[in-house]
Amino acid sequence: MSLAKVTQVKGLALAVPGDDIDTDRIIPARFLRCVTFDDLGQHAFRDERTGPDGKESNHPMNSPQAARIAAAKKGVMVVGFNFGCGSSREHAPQSIWRFGFTALVGGSFAEIFFGNSTTLGVPCVTLSKDDLAECDAFVRAHPDVEVTVDVEKLVVTAGAKSWKASIAASARDGLINGKWDPIADLLDGAAAVDRTAGSLAYVAGK
Amino acid sequence: MAKTLFQKVWEAHTVRQLPNGQTQLFIGTHLIHEVTSPQAFGMLRDLGLKVKYPQRTFATVDHIVPTNELKEPYSDPIAQEMIEALRKNTKDFGIRFFDTNTGTQGIVHMVGPEQGITQPGTTIACGDSHTATHGAFGAIAFGIGTTQVRDVLATQTLALSPLKVRRIEVNGQLAPGVYAKDVILHIIRVLGVNGGIGYAYEYAGSTFDNFSLEERMTVCNMSIEGGARCGYVNPDQKTFDYIKGKPYAPKAADWDAAVARWKSFASDPGCAYDDVVKFDAAAIRPTVTWGITPGQAVFIDEKMPALETLNAADRATAEDAYKHMKLSPDTAIKGTKVDVCFLGSCTNGRISDLREAAKYLKGRKVSPTVKAIVVPGSQLTAIQAVHEGLDKVFTEAGFEWRGAGCSMCLAMNPDKLVGDQLCASSSNRNFKGRQGSQTGRTVLMSPIMVIAAAITGQVADAREVFKV
Numbered sequence: 001m002s003l004a005k006v007t008q009v010k011g012l013a014l015a016v017p018g019d020d021i022d023t024d025r026i027i028p029a030r031f032l033r034c035v036t037f038d039d040l041g042q043h044a045f046r047d048e049r050t051g052p053d054g055k056e057s058n059h060p061m062n063s064p065q066a067a068r069i070a071a072a073k074k075g076v077m078v079v080g081f082n083f084g085c086g087s088s089r090e091h092a093p094q095s096i097w098r099f100g101f102t103a104l105v106g107g108s109f110a111e112i113f114f115g116n117s118t119t120l121g122v123p124c125v126t127l128s129k130d131d132l133a134e135c136d137a138f139v140r141a142h143p144d145v146e147v148t149v150d151v152e153k154l155v156v157t158a159g160a161k162s163w164k165a166s167i168a169a170s171a172r173d174g175l176i177n178g179k180w181d182p183i184a185d186l187l188d189g190a191a192a193v194d195r196t197a198g199s200l201a202y203v204a205g206k
Numbered sequence: 207m208a209k210t211l212f213q214k215v216w217e218a219h220t221v222r223q224l225p226n227g228q229t230q231l232f233i234g235t236h237l238i239h240e241v242t243s244p245q246a247f248g249m250l251r252d253l254g255l256k257v258k259y260p261q262r263t264f265a266t267v268d269h270i271v272p273t274n275e276l277k278e279p280y281s282d283p284i285a286q287e288m289i290e291a292l293r294k295n296t297k298d299f300g301i302r303f304f305d306t307n308t309g310t311q312g313i314v315h316m317v318g319p320e321q322g323i324t325q326p327g328t329t330i331a332c333g334d335s336h337t338a339t340h341g342a343f344g345a346i347a348f349g350i351g352t353t354q355v356r357d358v359l360a361t362q363t364l365a366l367s368p369l370k371v372r373r374i375e376v377n378g379q380l381a382p383g384v385y386a387k388d389v390i391l392h393i394i395r396v397l398g399v400n401g402g403i404g405y406a407y408e409y410a411g412s413t414f415d416n417f418s419l420e421e422r423m424t425v426c427n428m429s430i431e432g433g434a435r436c437g438y439v440n441p442d443q444k445t446f447d448y449i450k451g452k453p454y455a456p457k458a459a460d461w462d463a464a465v466a467r468w469k470s471f472a473s474d475p476g477c478a479y480d481d482v483v484k485f486d487a488a489a490i491r492p493t494v495t496w497g498i499t500p501g502q503a504v505f506i507d508e509k510m511p512a513l514e515t516l517n518a519a520d521r522a523t524a525e526d527a528y529k530h531m532k533l534s535p536d537t538a539i540k541g542t543k544v545d546v547c548f549l550g551s552c553t554n555g556r557i558s559d560l561r562e563a564a565k566y567l568k569g570r571k572v573s574p575t576v577k578a579i580v581v582p583g584s585q586l587t588a589i590q591a592v593h594e595g596l597d598k599v600f601t602e603a604g605f606e607w608r609g610a611g612c613s614m615c616l617a618m619n620p621d622k623l624v625g626d627q628l629c630a631s632s633s634n635r636n637f638k639g640r641q642g643s644q645t646g647r648t649v650l651m652s653p654i655m656v657i658a659a660a661i662t663g664q665v666a667d668a669r670e671v672f673k674v
Contacts, residue, residue, distance in 0.1 A: 018522070018523070018526070019519055019522070019523055020399055020400070020499050020523055022499070022635075022637045022638075024616075024635070024637040024638070024639055024640050025637065025638055025639065028639055028644070029269075029616045029617060029618045029640075029642070030617075030618065030642070032241050032269070032618060033270060033282070033284040033285065033288065033618060034284070035244035035245065035248070035287060035288060035291050036244075036245060036248065037245055037352075047638070047639045047644040052625070052643075052644055052645050081400065081519065082399060082400035082403070082433065085399060085400065085433065085499075086335065086430075086431075086635060086637060087334075087335050087349075087616075087635075088242070088333060088334055088335040088337075088349035088350060088351055089241075089242065089351075090242070090245075090333075090351035090352040090353060091352075093351075108400060108403060110400070110403065110433065111403060111404070111433075111435050112335060112349055112350070112351060112430075112435065115350075115351060115354070116351035116352075116353065116354075119351065119353045119354070120353070168367065169226075169227060170224075170226040170227045170228045170365075170367055173225075173226035173227065174226045177226075179225070179226065181353070182224065182226075182228075182357065182365035183253070183356070183357060183360065183361070185224050185225060185226075185230070185365065186224075186230060186357055186360070186361040186363050186364075186365060187255075187360065187361055189221050189222055189224075189230050189361070189363065190258075190361070192221045192222050192230070193221050193230075193232065193258070193361060193362060193363055195221075196219065196220070196221045196232045197232065197259065197362065199218075200218065200219070200232065200234055201463070201464070201467060202234055202235075202325055202327075202328055202456075202464075203232075203234050203259070203262060
């Protein structure tokens, strides 16, 4: 299986503020009533974007900037800390990705969300608290400036600004080498898997 | 060298190191349900792959099943489509399915322990973040995404990096009216909703030693709410006693060997931890959430925090929370009007929860202003409860007695809040919109506190209501 090498993601950026944004807020549970991920993009942050009265809120995902990113099918979402906490639903990163975002920059990411995103080839890089605040402010002030998330060099740049970024070494390795979906490597280990299975009494039926 | 249970289980299940430095980890037990598996089977078919060890995957249906509608087709056609997809997938690939007509269906985290599938020293994965529940048995159990469900189906392994281990020691006796749910809500309140990122939580100390397996499950269940992907309790005699005789438990000739093996996985005395945190059980009081994260919690007799006492980051979340919850900082949450009471979920939908709730509910009535539902976590729990007459206690008091499932924990079935109703809930998440209405409000608490709320029509201190 040949996958694209995700060394650098460049696109317009959108700040979606707040800490502890959980996956129920990213994709409400009623949209999990489906057997494919295909239609999830349009529902990303649905209940944040639409009020109980059916009217559109002033959530950033309703902004013209978000529409430009959706049209371009590439873009960077700038988020806060502990983004994607809660449920393991892959529907959350799927909805963000299918909306059009191809990288996330934040303070920290919940583990399962991070893993699910990486497996889609969507890097989630972190900045220090101060740098994140500066990046967030810059993005809001300069909506027309493209942001580059350099996964290889571990830096986020926008115009003349640049910030040092971090990502788990294994995720970086997988992304830049086009091996962010681990299935090929896992299948390669089949013989070793059988040996491990045989060594475990509860699996081998002993 | 002295090792933790986490290290021993990890080593026993390590297949090899992957080129990116991660471990290819063998997943001994794979649990699936209807919400996070259909896309995985789709990917499997697209790639032309088979299920490598079909006998090591177990399926049930829980999230979308209606609890007041037993006949199919369900009134929700999408729910019907999802259950049928799981039937087809499990049939096509030879996977055991604990279906609704078997008397064994239930929330996936209840079915595993009930069947004896959940065992110490094993690795368990499921496309569900509350998989840590199984850690109560000394398993390393964690939630995974759907693409990873595909990985486990196709290879019985995952690409993972090891976690650090934080030992959370709780010692001493809980005061009357204080339960396992209060312990975990308190731990999350103190350590934070992101305090566990990068860690497995090892729960230990005399309080855990004295806990039943069901109480241990309540605590392990909410590890993810503290940011920890998995949490566990070292296996002991109580663990073995719980498993013995269950359908998938090792049989007579293999039993002693299995117990010896299970014991060997417990953390060694003197092993090194990446972090140790200690709590005094006697200092924990009944705990309720007031906000939109499980860490936004107070003791029932405390005031909710004043904004100026919070740091800048917490304050922003708190302001959002107060607005959503329609509550005021620096006031008591006790006395807040309750519209709905939900007793159930993989956190607190087990037989011991129903027994304890029924003990205090017996002879009392649900407030006329409250809609109260009790949803046993599994069909086996429901059968046992009916056998003990608990269903009558609930219905005579004014609760609706429902069928097994996840129900109003996340409202993927017809059980939903309406408008800005406030729900006293024994579940695990108080996120905005979690219970099916985007303006709905959730206050998490123990089952006995849900009963106190149901009777009084408000957030109440069960110790006062029941004079415990």
